[in-house]
Structures are given as C-alpha cells and as structure tokens.
Amino acid sequence: MQKQKLSMSYIIIVVLLLLFVVCCIMPFWYVLITSLSDPKLAVVGDVRLFPNGFSLESYRIVFGETKFYQGVLVTVTRTVLGTALGLLVQCLVAYVLSRPYLMGRKILTKLVVFTILFNGGIIPTYLVIQQLYLLDTIWALILPMVFNPWNIMLLVSFFASIPPSIEESAKIEGANDIVIFSKLAIPLAKPAVMTILLYIAVRHWNELMDGVIYINMEQLKPLQVYLIELIMRSSIQNMIEPTANYVTALSIQTTVLFVSCVPILLLYPVIQRYFIKGIMVGGVKE
C-alpha cells in the first residue's frame, strides 16, 4: 500500500467533487424518500433524510397493475432490439466515415450532419411511418431511432483516432474492411462504443413521445407511457371524483420516477467495466 502525500490540489478537487455529489444525490434522494412517505404527509419540495411516515402504498399501485408489466415487456424489447440494431448501424456508418481515404467521405459526412440540423417535424415523420405500415407495431419504436447522426459524429471522432498504421498492417496481412472493423476498430474504441450503447439504451428506455404518437394499441404502449398515465390519473381524478380514495399525485409521481430509472441506473456500473484503457493489440509504435 503506497503512501501518497495528499497535496493541496487533491484535497480541493475531492472536496469540490463531494460537494457536487451531495447536490446531485439530493434531488434523487428527495424523490426516493417522498415515494416512501405516507402520501397524506408528503409535501412538495420537502427534502428530508427519512420518509415522513413510511408507506409503500404508491409502490403497491404502480406494481399492482398488469399494465405495468406489459409496459416493461414492451420497453425491454424495444430497448434491447433498438440498442443492438442502433449500435451496429451507427458504428458501421461511423467507422466508414472515419476512413480519410474514402471517396465521397466529405459529402456523406455533410449529409449526416445535415440531418442533425434539419428535422421534418412530427406530422411528416408520422406520415412516413404510416406509409411504411409500421404504425401500431413495435418496429415503430425501434427503427426510427436506428440512425442517430449525433452519436455517429461522436463515434467518427473516436474511430478516427485509431492509428492508421494498425489498419495498414492488418490490410497487408490480407484482412478486409469488415474484419478490421469487427476485430480491431470496435475493441480499440471500446470505451466510446460502450458509451454510445449506454446513450442509446437510456434514450430507448426513457422515450415517451413515440409511444404516444405511433402506438394506439394499449398492449404495445411502452412503460413510460403507462407511468406518465399514472401520474396524470392521480392529479386529474382528484379533481373529478368525489371520494378521497386515491393516493396523492406527488406520491405517485415520485414513485413512478424512481421505478422508471432504477433499471437504467443499474446499467451504468455494468458499462463502466468496459471503460478499460485502450488496448494496443500488437500495435506499431509511432
């Protein structure tokens, strides 16, 4: 165990970071604690250390309905398929665009960037999806997100930083582009690829609007739609219905929030394992 001198700069960095960490945990803690508090006692914005009267009532409501599990099924499906497909396509496009010798590279790159800036809008996109007979299918939740120009441009910069000598020596040994891509480029850019994987997965998991607009069938609605519905319900029915049998909106809202991000929160530490430093596989020193 090496004894390291704690320099002033290190202490400052750690203290500042810890302060920020507290600030970041706090809203989340508030959400968790409020969701566990007695709905009658929970007050908006009351950040405390322990629940104000313990109650799992809102959890019971959230987990108690079949619709919740239906939503989970849909969302898990779209997330897994969407991430796999999206990551594959985006890495392929990015790798190709990162080859400086590729004819037409500049034009293709401009075409990609153009799509970041210009957007057809909700109705034209909806009409395209309709024409492709994707409405009310799970593919409407997956396919439109496969091409993501923002992720692609990020991946391009990572693929571009791989030393060309590696590619050259592989080509000399007779490998084609596909082999170089899968066996060299991806492993070398692993931290970036894993980050984009996380980005795509989180985006799929949290996406709400496509479920609202492209899906009519209740059974195909992703989890987020159901969760938002729950929040809506509790605030609206308190206004229409005469009885006081319902759990307050705040309680439902915080429970919903917590439930919806737990799975993704568990994903990041898993991804983190892949943030190992770039391995130089038999590379040529510059």
Next chain:
Amino acid sequence: MFRRNLNRDKYLYAMISIGLVFMFLFRYLPMGGLVIAFKQYSLRRGIMGSSWVGLENFQFIFTHNPDFPRIVRNTLKISLLRLIIGFPAPIILALMINEVRGAKFKKFIQTSVYLPYFVSWVVFGGIVIQFLNPSTGIVNKLIVALGHEAIPFMQEEKYFKAIVVLSDIWKNAGWGTILYISALTSIDQEIYDAAKIDGAGRFQTILHISIPGISSTVVVLLLLQIGSIMDVGFEQIYVLCRPILYGVGDVISTYVYRVGVGGGQFSMAAAVGLFQSLIGLILIVLANYICRKFFERSLW
C-alpha cells in the same frame, strides 16, 4: 480512378449502405414535409395538396409578431450562456473525476453525479423552484441567516438566465461527463507515467495530456452545440418560466408550442423550425471552417 476507389472500398460502401437507407427513410423523407413552411397547411388536403403561400408565413412571424425579436433574443442569450458556462462544466468535472484515486471512490462519484439526469424536468424544476422559494427555500434560508433579505429569485427577471443555466448544469453535467471520462480512459497510461517521471505537476499534466487527449471529442460536441444554438430545450423552460418572466424566459420552443401545437398552426411552426435550422447551419459551417483553419480539427 473512380472505379478503382469504388472497388477498393467496396466493403466500406456495403457497410454504410444500411445506415444510409435508414437515414433516407427516417430523416430525409420526412424532411420533405418542411415544404409546409411555404404553404398553408391543410390537414384535409395534406402536405402535397396544400396551397403555396411563398414566404408569407415567414413574413408574418417576423413582422406581425412584435414579440418575435424578443423571443429570439432570449433564445440566443440563454444558448450563449449555456455554451460559455454549461459546455465546459462536464469537461472540468470529468477532468476532476479523472484525478481521483481509488477505483471504488471514483466509481461512487461517477455514479452519483449523473443521478439528476434521470429526474424529469417536471420534478426537477419543482425542486429548483422550491429551493429558491423566498420563505421556505434552502437558499433563502441561508441568505437570511447571513443577515440579508430574502430574494424572490423566481419573480425577478435578472436571475432567470442564471437559474436556467445553473440548473441545467446541475441536472445534466454529470451525464455529460460519461463521454469525456470514456475519452480520458482512451489516453495511453504510458504518457502519464512518462510525464510524471519528467516531473510534471498535476495542472501541467491536465493541460498538456488530458485536455489534448479529449480534444477531438470536445470539438465535435462544441460544433454540434453551436449548430443548435437557436434551440433551447422546451421542457426546462416550460417548467421554470412563469408569465411574469416571459420577458426573458419566453424562447422559440415555448412560443412554437403555444401557437404551433396549441393553435394548430403547423405551417408557422414549420417556418420557425426552418428558420432555427438555417441559422444553425450557417453557424455550424462557420464554426467548422474556423476550427479547421486554426485548430486543424473539424466535422468535415
């Protein structure tokens, strides 16, 4: 020459083709719908059947709405502030986290800082508002304890921009560090070791190794952010901005939501969107050129 390149890179073209199909179907095909900016869109007649009105929609927005210049100004001010302060925040954060020793401790910090990202603006905005509440908010309780008068932050125009940018950092900076941290892990450890042997201090290491190491990522993200300068996120503003703050807080996205979606004015919304995109395009082309000339890095 042409044929030779085609043949040499045939695998590459094959690899990119699927992506291009998706790009065409889901990006370029809907883009055709932008023509409604030059039409009087009728739901019944559809995009093709609606009648042309040329630049009338644009004319209306720029001349008939006396508020439009103010809305654009607000959007630009918030975007610029976001760029200057909000953009470096995750970078600095990532650099700081990178300096931390102890794998478990580092992991704890990394996981904690991105937590607010998952809290939706509806709830997060509520928390921000509550924190700044003149009587019950933590911030004002502190101010009063220090002997000053409570400040009604959410009621006065001068604080709004800062609140927007700072709360945005609080919520999103942690998530933004993920990419930079992964970029930092790509830097060869040997370079750090060599620098240490040469006696380089912490600050010098950061300046000469860490920052250049992530510079390509920084440039890409910076250029992309410049391109979206006319587009201030809707949800955050919608939650934080009250009518009393419309003077500084009403931005293009909230305006389009009110009139475009609420009023069913699709042509107008499309025209505004086109305007935003065009400005973004001009800016990104300029920025890309500058980057290429002076820093030898660019998007294309």
Next chain:
Amino acid sequence: MKNMWKTILVILVLVVMTVTQTFARGTAETTSQRPERPKLTILTNINVDTEGTNVNANDYIHYIEERLGIDIEFINEATSANYPQKLNTMMASNSIPDIVMLMDVTQRADLARFAEEEMLLPLDDYLDSYPTLKNGIKNESWEVAKYDGKVYAVPFQRFDSTPYMAFMQRSWLENLDIDPQKDLVTIDDWYTILKRFVTDDPDRDGKNNTYGMTATTSGTHFTSKIFMDSFDAAKDKFVNGELLPYYILPEYKDWLKFMNKLYSEKILDPNFIVDDGSYLWDKVAVDGKYGTFLWFWGLTEYQSKGYDRSNLVAVKPPVRKDGSESSYVYSSPNRHMMAITSACKDPEAALRLFDWALSSEGGVFVYAGLEGKDYDIVDDKIILRADRKGKNIGWRQLTLGVQNPNVSQEPLYSIMAQSYGEGGMKDLALANESGSYNELDLYSPTFTELQKYDLLKSVQEFTDKAIIGAIDIDAEWDKYVASWRRAGGDEQIRLKTRWYVNSPYADL
C-alpha cells in the same frame, strides 16, 4: 463467449417480441368478432383510473357495448400535455377515428379548425331525432359547439355552472366572530376581513404569521380571480362601438390595482406567483396559515390528504359597486366536446350512445355505476356500496363522452349525495348559484384566422407584473393595451365586433 451470450439474448428477445405481438393482435381480433354490430373508434383523453383495467376491456365498457349493441374501440392518450399531438397526428393520418374528444383550452379552436376543413359532421339535422340529447343539454353548451352556425360536436356539459368556490378557514371565522352572511358582502368588507386575517392572529397561535388569502399559478391564475366579477372586470363588453375583451377594460385596471394593494400589504400570499396548485393543500391544510382560496368546490385533494371539508366554509364573492350580485366566472359550461368525424360510417350509432348517456338510465350508470358491482337496489332506492362510493365516476363520465347534468333532480340527486356527502352537495348548490360565464366571449364564434396570434401571453405577463407591483399600473396601462392591439388584438376586436352587431345579443 460474449458473442454467444449476445446471440442468445437476441433470440430470447425476438421470441418475447413475437409473443407480445401475437398476444396483442389476438386480443384485438376477439373484440371484432361481431360483424353485424356497428363499430366506433373513439379518440379519447381518459385520464382517470379504472382500477388498473384496460380501457377497452372492463366491466363498464362491456356493459355499454351490450346495452347499446355497438362495438367500441378506444384510442386513448391519457396525458393532457401530449393529447394535442395525438389529436393532430391522428387527424393528419389517412385513418381518422370516428369520434374525437376535443379538450382543454384549445377545444373551440380545434373544432373550428376541423370543421372548416370539413373533417367533422354537422349534427343539426340529426338532433331532432334525439330529443333526449337535444333537450338534455342547455343552449349555452350547444352554442359553444358551433362553427359557422352549425353544431359540430356534442358537448360534455358540466353539472355545476362553475367548478369554483372560494373557501375560508372555519376556525378563523369563528375565532374572529365573523358571519359571512352579514360581514362579507361588499368589496370593502372583504378587504377589512382579509386584513383582520393578517393582523388579528386568527389561528390563535400567538404569532404574526398569517395571510388573508392565497392563490396559485395554475391555469392563468384563475385562483386569484375571486374579485374579478365584483369589479365587473371578468366579462367582455361592447364599448364605444367595439367589442372589447375584459382584460383591456378600465375595470380590469381597477381590479389589478386592488390585487396589487392586497399583495403589497401582504394580505395576498407573496409566493402565489411561483407556487403552483400542488402547494395549495400544504398551505391551506398542513400549514394552515392562509385564510382564503379559490378552487374546485369538490375539494377532493384536500380530503385525500385526510382533512374534513367542514373545516372550510364556502363563501360567495362580494357584490359589485352598484350592489348587484357578482359571480365566479368560468370559461365554459363544457368540460370537453365529442365531435363525430366525416370518416364515421355510422353516425347514428354515435348519437345513440350520447343520447343514452343523457337519459335517466345513462345518468344512473355514470353516477352510480353497475348494479351488483357498485350499488344495490333496496326498496326501490339505489344504495351505493360503501367501498364503491365515488369510485370510477370520472371513468364512466369520460368513457361516454357526455353526461346527464341534472344532478339536482332525482334519481341523480340522492346518488350524488351518497358520494359527495351533504356538505359537498351544499357547496355544489352554492357553486351553481355563484357561477356564470363570459357570455359574449362564449357565444362569439371562433375565428380561425386569429389562431396564429399569440394574444394571451402579454395579458398574463402584464397581469402578474401588475399584481406584484413590478410595474406601475397607471403608467404602463396604455402601452399594454396599445401593444396588445398591435399584436393582433385589433384584428380580434374587428372580427368580434362585426359578429356582435349582427347578432341577437346586440339588441339586448
């Protein structure tokens, strides 16, 4: 090794997905097994609970389908915030639903828009065959559902003529020996009482920490509008040859000044400008430091927090300067409207549905529910089961799209009383007495050409700034009116005036 896991995962997911698909399609098929029954697809914004069941598969919808011999398929978007997007995309698609629910503040504009595009069915000719429907809804409600003189939707008429009521803390009134009937008549009375709420320690805790009233940002500050009609500033007026909206009338300026006075004297909650509706209950009940507020007479959120509504006293608004009664002005007698689209192959089926909803039987269904499930009939009386009281009323109301509003008569009165309690029914009665509408705004048609103007924004901004004293009301008033006119207000005045002078209201 990793690749193997990846492949297994993908196959697993593909299996799961296929199962989901077949399961989903399967249920869809079983409901459309009866080809001889008319089918209606309805786009709705049903956002209340039905105890977790599916919107298309539950006891209530099955009952309706069997009773009326119609197959109903709901396309439901529960969130109000996203409903406009859903509505617009569905209407832009090439498979428009048979019936669409038109909601919220945009409902009249949406109706006008779709009617103008000939996407809705005019109903006037049909209504004569459905007397229950025609007569069951009052004229004002039908007026709102018109475009270009024709009816294009069936309105969901609220059973209260205003949902609002102002409430005061009962204990404060008792502690300060105030009798609302005698002491709360004029605006000056209210001012005096509200001031006493601040100065006279009404909650008897020995501290100087109470406020006269509170309001919230919810809606366009409707909760601060207790006094608006008392200042005669809540309704559009015909002045000097122009039909002017209430918010540019000089009376509105006076109301703003009064509100500003309340604010600057700390009678009005200083945080009302930033706190939204969710804080209201904590302020009124938990903290209990606020004496008065305006909200829905149902008070369900208050009760859901475990408080008894008898802690609060409903109060009427102060009389106007000329001594006439004033009211709590609400925007519309309709909560929403059900429009039958031009794609509907069987509009008669739709009208039968709505007609039935307004019948006595339909009314019992909405307010009481299903016999054997929600209520029992004992001695010819409908007795709600204790654990079912009030459950799913909202659901049934929204499912049918319309409701029988005659709750002050049997059989609905006794059913309602069982759910709301006597206290609630009294407050409802008072709300009906104290409610009214901005008639000239309500009856004037919706002009689609005005939709592109962002007219209410400057009104909200000016109102808020004026109340909290961020601007000098007298100094800024003329500029505010002029700038509103320039931003499209003149156009609105011109169109509305032209309508008004040719309308029957001009001669009244």
